[in-house]
Amino acid sequence: MTLRACSIALLAVLVAAGPALAPAPVVAQGKDVFIPLLVYRTGPFAPSGIPIANGFVDYFTLLNERDGGVNGVKITWEECETQYDTKQGVECYERLKGRGAALVNPYSTGITYQLIPKAPVDKVPVFSMGYGMSASSDGRWFPWVFNFPTNYWSQASAVIRYIGTQEGGLEKLKGKKIVHVFHNSPYGKEANPTLEELSRKYQFELTLLPVDTPGQEQKSTWLQVRKLNPDWIFMSGWGVMNQVAVKEAAAIGFKMDHFIGNWWSSSDADVVPAGDGAKGYKGATFHAPGTNFKVHSEIVKHVYDKGKGAGKKEEMGSPLYNRGVVNAMFSAEAIRTAMKGAKGQAPTPEQMRWGFENLNLTEKRLEEIGMKGFTHPIKVTCEDHEGSGPVLIEQWDGKKWNIVSDWIQPMKDVVRPKIETAAVDEAKKLGYSQRDCGKEK
Amino acid sequence: MTEILYGVFVGPFRDMAGSPAFLVEVLLGGVATGLMYSLVALGFVLIFKASGVFNFAQGVMVLFAALTLVGLMERGVPVAVALVMTMAVMVGLAFLIERVVLRPLVNQEAIILFMATIGLNFFLEGFGEMVWGANVKKLDVGIPDRSFIVAGVQINQLEMSAAATAAVLVAILAVFFQRTRIGRALRAVADDHEAALSIGIPLKTIWLIVWSVAGLVAIVAGIMWGAKSGVQFSLSLVALKALPVLILGGFTSVPGAIVGGLIVGVGEKLGEVYWGPLVGGAIENWFAYVIALVFLLFRPQGLFGERIIERV
Numbered sequence: 001m002t003l004r005a006c007s008i009a010l011l012a013v014l015v016a017a018g019p020a021l022a023p024a025p026v027v028a029q030g031k032d033v034f035i036p037l038l039v040y041r042t043g044p045f046a047p048s049g050i051p052i053a054n055g056f057v058d059y060f061t062l063l064n065e066r067d068g069g070v071n072g073v074k075i076t077w078e079e080c081e082t083q084y085d086t087k088q089g090v091e092c093y094e095r096l097k098g099r100g101a102a103l104v105n106p107y108s109t110g111i112t113y114q115l116i117p118k119a120p121v122d123k124v125p126v127f128s129m130g131y132g133m134s135a136s137s138d139g140r141w142f143p144w145v146f147n148f149p150t151n152y153w154s155q156a157s158a159v160i161r162y163i164g165t166q167e168g169g170l171e172k173l174k175g176k177k178i179v180h181v182f183h184n185s186p187y188g189k190e191a192n193p194t195l196e197e198l199s200r201k202y203q204f205e206l207t208l209l210p211v212d213t214p215g216q217e218q219k220s221t222w223l224q225v226r227k228l229n230p231d232w233i234f235m236s237g238w239g240v241m242n243q244v245a246v247k248e249a250a251a252i253g254f255k256m257d258h259f260i261g262n263w264w265s266s267s268d269a270d271v272v273p274a275g276d277g278a279k280g281y282k283g284a285t286f287h288a289p290g291t292n293f294k295v296h297s298e299i300v301k302h303v304y305d306k307g308k309g310a311g312k313k314e315e316m317g318s319p320l321y322n323r324g325v326v327n328a329m330f331s332a333e334a335i336r337t338a339m340k341g342a343k344g345q346a347p348t349p350e351q352m353r354w355g356f357e358n359l360n361l362t363e364k365r366l367e368e369i370g371m372k373g374f375t376h377p378i379k380v381t382c383e384d385h386e387g388s389g390p391v392l393i394e395q396w397d398g399k400k401w402n403i404v405s406d407w408i409q410p411m412k413d414v415v416r417p418k419i420e421t422a423a424v425d426e427a428k429k430l431g432y433s434q435r436d437c438g439k440e441k
Numbered sequence: 442m443t444e445i446l447y448g449v450f451v452g453p454f455r456d457m458a459g460s461p462a463f464l465v466e467v468l469l470g471g472v473a474t475g476l477m478y479s480l481v482a483l484g485f486v487l488i489f490k491a492s493g494v495f496n497f498a499q500g501v502m503v504l505f506a507a508l509t510l511v512g513l514m515e516r517g518v519p520v521a522v523a524l525v526m527t528m529a530v531m532v533g534l535a536f537l538i539e540r541v542v543l544r545p546l547v548n549q550e551a552i553i554l555f556m557a558t559i560g561l562n563f564f565l566e567g568f569g570e571m572v573w574g575a576n577v578k579k580l581d582v583g584i585p586d587r588s589f590i591v592a593g594v595q596i597n598q599l600e601m602s603a604a605a606t607a608a609v610l611v612a613i614l615a616v617f618f619q620r621t622r623i624g625r626a627l628r629a630v631a632d633d634h635e636a637a638l639s640i641g642i643p644l645k646t647i648w649l650i651v652w653s654v655a656g657l658v659a660i661v662a663g664i665m666w667g668a669k670s671g672v673q674f675s676l677s678l679v680a681l682k683a684l685p686v687l688i689l690g691g692f693t694s695v696p697g698a699i700v701g702g703l704i705v706g707v708g709e710k711l712g713e714v715y716w717g718p719l720v721g722g723a724i725e726n727w728f729a730y731v732i733a734l735v736f737l738l739f740r741p742q743g744l745f746g747e748r749i750i751e752r753v
Binding site for chain 2: 041042043044046047050184208209210211212214216217219220221223224226227239240243244247250251252253269272273275277
């Protein structure tokens with residue numbers, strides 16, 4: 001046999017034996033609960049994706065290190081890089097779902113829309129925390145999809161309530177000019193119908209200004225803002241669009257404390273490039289920023305001090321890191337709830353779905369897990385997968401985010417009927433039928 | 442129907458006439474943005490002009506240059522020193538590209554060289570992320586970014602600085618190409634590699650020079666765009682905005698990159714502000730390509746590009 005033939009034979013053997021020689025992946029081992037983590041640690045959206053992924057991993061590591069998992073059942077996970085790309089995200093899901101995925105956090109509205117039809121077929125609950133399809137909040141039509149603690153429509157209504165408070169009452173909104181600068185994508189457009197309805201109800205002048213992705217260049221948008229001279233700006237942006245928008249607003253001298261980003265437009269990365277110009281910029285959120293909570297000291301003690309942290313200790317506490325922690329906590333508490341019928345075993349898919357649907361995170365429970373004041377109690381029901389959770393407003397002071405409002409209730413009287421109507425429309429497209437929650441209680 | 446015709450052919454012009462100060466502001470915004478596009482387009486032109494290679498990695502070179510500069514500044518290196526060090530890095534990069542990528546591919550088809558730059562693009566992106574991290578970084582080299590009002594028109598200091606920088610850069614490059622021996626050699630190589638070699642023009646040196654100059658132009662573009670949006674990986678996407686500029690101005694013309702940039706910048710701003718609302722807005726990205734395509738129909742070589750006639 002020639003040297004060339006030997007080389008080819010060796011290569012063939014290595015290729016054939018590849019899977020066996022590869023390092024063993026983290027696999028659900030019977031009693032373990034396996035969670036696929038769809039992350040984007042690389043690419044243009046990595047500045048947002050990295051802190052979220054680190055928050056997730058640190059909280060799951062905390063549970064495993066401190067408590068031996070959830071009720072003694074270890075949590076295992078595998079990260080799959082999506083680069084925030086829908087196609088890659090779906091590929092990740094398809095690759096990992098067969099490993100006994102207990103749930104999936106898509107971390108992209110585009111990926112969420114693709115996974116919603118798959119959820120009842122694969123029996124993997126989709127948990128799109130505060131993003132995705134707002135219509136899926138109606139659990140009667142979407143039993144396998146959860147988007148608590150609140151959705152884009154509730155957020156928009158809470159922001160308008162906040163603006164009303166700042167103006168001296170909702171009735172004072174009459175004649176005010178409010179601009180919605182939004183990412184020209186299904187995600188960015190989500191809040192528009194709610195804002196339009198509220199503008200009719202409270203008679204404020206609403207202008208919708210889309211920004212095409214990626215949003216590196218927004219001069220036209222901000223020329224129009226300057227011409228309109230609005231009283232308030234609300235923004236649903238993402239990635240570089242946020243940083244450029246904050247800089248442009250500062251450059252035209254817009255009052256930054258009248259500029260409010262949604263919860264994907266108010267992270268550290270969004271304000272850093274504008275420097276002092278970003279001071280006063282506000283953002284919506286459903287959890288606190290910072291590290292002044294017991295859960296953070298627990299993460300330091302059980303994770304970082306043991307050298308098992310996913311990122312740098314000093315980067316803990318940013319809004320998106322904390323979002324990852326909250327998301328992981330909700331997931332873990334749903335698993336815990338699901339285990340009530342699972343007797344210390346990893347829950348079955350049906351039990352997992354039940355766990356999400358019967359999650360009742362009380363003030364007492366939040367205190368037990370070191371998150372009192374960090375986020376709001378939430379109760380999920382068969383009808384309401386959103387939980388209609390309240391919203392906070394945070395403000396950038398040039399160095400850090402500070403909470404500057406009380407919990408603001410969304411306008412459920414406006415939002416819920418819209419959700420129910422939209423749920424029927426969306427469910428019809430998918431051929432779903434409505435279930436009777438009364439019979440399931 | 443009448444409403445649509447009015448919206449397209451009358452309404453926008455009435456708006457322009459009704460608020461001339463705002464129209465001036467839109468035009469100025471377009472000029473400034475167009476020059477920013479030109480800064481990126483110049484890098485493409487330089488390399489294409491001298492080597493016939495469409496450098497897919499030009500956007501990432503802008504990013505890499507800005508990342509290197511801001512990365513050094515974050516480590517406490519003074520701005521001026523960081524700038525010199527970044528220039529050295531970009532020249533070093535040009536040396537490596539010539540040695541590792543281009544030299545083995547001399548006289549290969551243009552498509553092969555193009556594919557090589559695609560590989561270079563992904564390598565630089567990954568390498569940059571590995572060395573400098575993925576966080577958004579603030580780039581502050583002392584360029585003011587506030588606006589002031591002159592006769593009711595708002596003018597942004599950063600945009601004016603970018604415009605001045607682009608003008609100076611073009612003047613330098615024009616002199617370099619037209620008046621220097623190296624410039625003439627660059628043009629000879631662009632016309633025919635083998636013929637240039639046969640009369641003793643050192644191809645390797647020329648490629649090294651042109652990639653170095655493109656790297657230095659990338660630093661300038663990186664500083665301007667980085668100051669505008671922060672230094673982050675999306676910066677490489679500005680290359681997409683340079684493509685309609687190249688289609689318009691031609692791939693081989695330095696003044697074409699500037700004029701093309703101005704037409705695209707002004708055209709997309711006018712389109713977005715006055716005609717965009719008719720279709721719900723957000724048209725400027727594709728509107729720039731529409732402008733470029735219309736030009737392409739009449740002048741396939743671009744406004745200033747060289748007409749290539751191949752006889753069989």
